[in-house]
Amino acid sequence: MTMNNQGRPSRADNAALISTPTFTGNKALQIEELLSFEIGSISQTGVDIAASTGNVDRLGGLHRDDDIGLPGLSEPETMRHFVRLSQKNFAIDMGPFPLGSCTMKHNPRLNEKVARLSGFSDLHPLAPQAAVQGALELIDRLAFWLKELTGMPAVAMSPKAGAHGELCGMMAIKSALDARGEGDKRKRVLAPESAHGTNPATAVQCGFKVEAIPADATGRVDLSALKEKLGDDVAGIMVTNPNTCGLFERDIRAIADAVHDAGGYFYCDGANFNAIAGKVRPGDLGIDAMHINLHKTFSTPHGGGGPGSGPTVLSDALAPFAPVPYVVCENGIYGLVETRRAANAETAGVDSMGRMTAFHGQMGMFVRALAYMMSHGVDGVRQAAEDAVLNANYVLARLKSEMTPAFDGYCMHEALFDDRFLEGTGVETIDFAKAMIDEGYHPMTMYFPLVVHGAMLIEPTESESKRELDLFCDALLSLAKRAKAGEVEPFKAAPIYAPRRRLDETAAARKPVLRWRPEGDI
């Protein structure tokens, strides 16, 4: 055994390569953690609030006297509980998170800092307008950036997430059709088979029926097939651009013209705006509405599944139907249009779609997104789009030798592979993805879009360095080679080193256990 100059062993060259289960179940830095319900107690609390005195009771006889069943933890126990849980999560701050369609880019901490200024974070949505001038200014400023970057004349700020923005856009289309007297006639919405699931779900939520547009051999909308489906019963189309195959719809203007000629509207799903922000204005391509995911393109954190924010830009044809509330400015004083009636007065009687949410949208995300945009500037936003596209193409080029791209040619911000390279190996897309976990990566989006067999959609974003991308590509190439060499078992067993092995999702759905209950309780 070698010793360092303090007499401690510096190299454990005799250590046996064995793995024995530990008494605690812990694995060094991975600490097992029970549910708070299993470690806390009803009498424990981590806040110091004195019991109130006096017999003031104006609860109208509705005092709660059942056991609520909420154990508390002291502050140190709470801290340890949640820090241990956190260590079972993968995150962008730890490594590449190449989830296609999700744009997992770096979340600047400056955003977090400014969002916590008390003038924003401790501001009430119903405070008098004289007390919120700075907030309205910020919303107006962000709206200006979004309108300018998209080349669109109006933006609805209140949608709370991407799908909510889709709803806003489709509701604007429905309102416009109703105003034309064609609401009852135009009930069909066309969307590509490769669309995000939210598109058809949203259209149905608006009372439309959805029909699929087939793709052509290059992974794009089949223009002639689309034209055949158009008619005077079509409300509009929902197309993502760049699309979910990571490709720019090169016929986009012809698509827009065809839809407009048929009397319909063009909803563009803006989930992939990161590829073109600062390079291309969707407004120049003929769209009528598009939501913008501030939590994708403009760096607000995904936070383990939310909150998002989905401001929705609208064309002149749809803008009058925008939801309330919205910000107006007269002589440097900001105000709010808060009711449908007030909105209709502003637009000379055009009927606003109404209200989509209780308040003004995701203000906390607005502050973060504006901080990001101002930090980057328009030069940086453009550079980010270019780097995102370059990174994706670099990954595509480097992986081509062992993996099979779904389509020929360059891609935009995400590289799509199918599972032909795994054919006959016994390894499937899911096994390949789970093996990436053991290599220290979050898997790419898999089995989406549905039009590609065993799809693997890699979106590196602009946040990855070349060094990081090279290592990532080397790792994936090595996995592909191992799969082809017949090493099936490690793939089927993966992940081996994650806090949990593969979880039984079928059992979870068959007998759903959706909450903790004390033992013996039914």
Place this chain on the structure above:
Amino acid sequence: MRYLPLNDSDRATMLKAVGAATIDDLFEDVPADALNACFDLPNHQGEMEIERALGAMAAKNRAAGDGPFFIGCGAYAHHVPATVDHIIQRSEFLTSYTPYQPEIAQGTLQYLFEFQTQIASLTGMDVANASMYDGSTACAEAALMARRLTKRRKLILSGGLHPHYAAVTRTNMELHDDNVVQAPIDAEGAEDLISMIDDETSCIIVQNPDVFGNLRDLAPIAAAAHEKGALLVAVVTEVVSLGAVKSPGEMGADIVVGEGQSVGNGLIYGGPYVGLFATRQKYIRQMPGRLCGETTDAEGKRGFVLTLSTREQHIRRDKATSNICTNSGLCTLAFTVHMTLLGETGLRRLAMLNHVTACKAADALGDIDGVEIVNKSWFNEFTLRLPKNASAVVDALVDDGVLAGVPGGRLWPDDQLAENLLIVAATERATDEDIKTIALKLREAL
């Protein structure tokens, strides 16, 4: 540019590897005249400049903590323990995605499971989902779920339902030409909802405490609804009230929706907040949104996954129960951490402290000549009838540094009966001195 790791030499090397001469080769599918558009926007700036610019905007606002503050109506100024903000800023929570890869997302999944359990316990229901956008959109989703369950197309909105919640629900239901019956506002909370329920009714939506602060026993409404085959949707916009007031589940609600902002989350000018959604076990397959469930891994260890996703848009597409995808992830974490710190003991104390504070405020304001307290009961919010237009009074009090509450004219601009109403909330953050100040300033303004 500080957010971009690639430098020009990397870019050149990579372009070569890709086989492109210039970056714009990669954008070859974009119509040429649309590429590299010009924008009327500034270039990049350093951190200091951004802090200065946004700091100046923030300084133009009057925050709840800047002086006496009594605004509620769906968003409440509560103290959030320092621990909460520290935990939600941990990279592993802040910068992770929806837990679709459960093996490396057990942190998120376990707190969602704890959150669902907390919400089910608080509301007195069997199950809760992993959150909606906010209380108002949760309310609309409850109406849609009741429509699916009863296959009926008429719903009734109580006059005590927050008018913004009512508006959001109406917006969503009108998409299907459903019949939305709005009961007139009744600040005393004595409206007769029961006689409105008929055999066509899918659900009746009732808020407790209502928007005026009144508490009501939902049990008779639940019984009447059930007799007609309708559902009772209970709305709770102040979740701290559940530490003092009987739960909607105990009073017979079928679906409970609410706003969770009060616990762990700030006011943030209206969002992001956290929508709560709870129901009975038998209805789980018609619920909207994500659900986290317990299972085991390949070694038999307990773990958690997103489950019943055949209800959801990414699997079920046009047959999904809702189009919701992203929800309020990190806000649910803030809720869960704060609720874990409180526990039942802390929650009950916090709730009583709110009630006692509101009682003090009501006593002080009700003493003013010409001011009438409308409510017979309340939790931490009550309504005053002033001898004059409340909007003008509220505006006058802003100049005195007091944010006095929400005037009726703001919420019901078309209803003259609401003009003189002032809805006042008092949480644990209101001090005795604040109450003295608002009483003094209100007396002066009348």
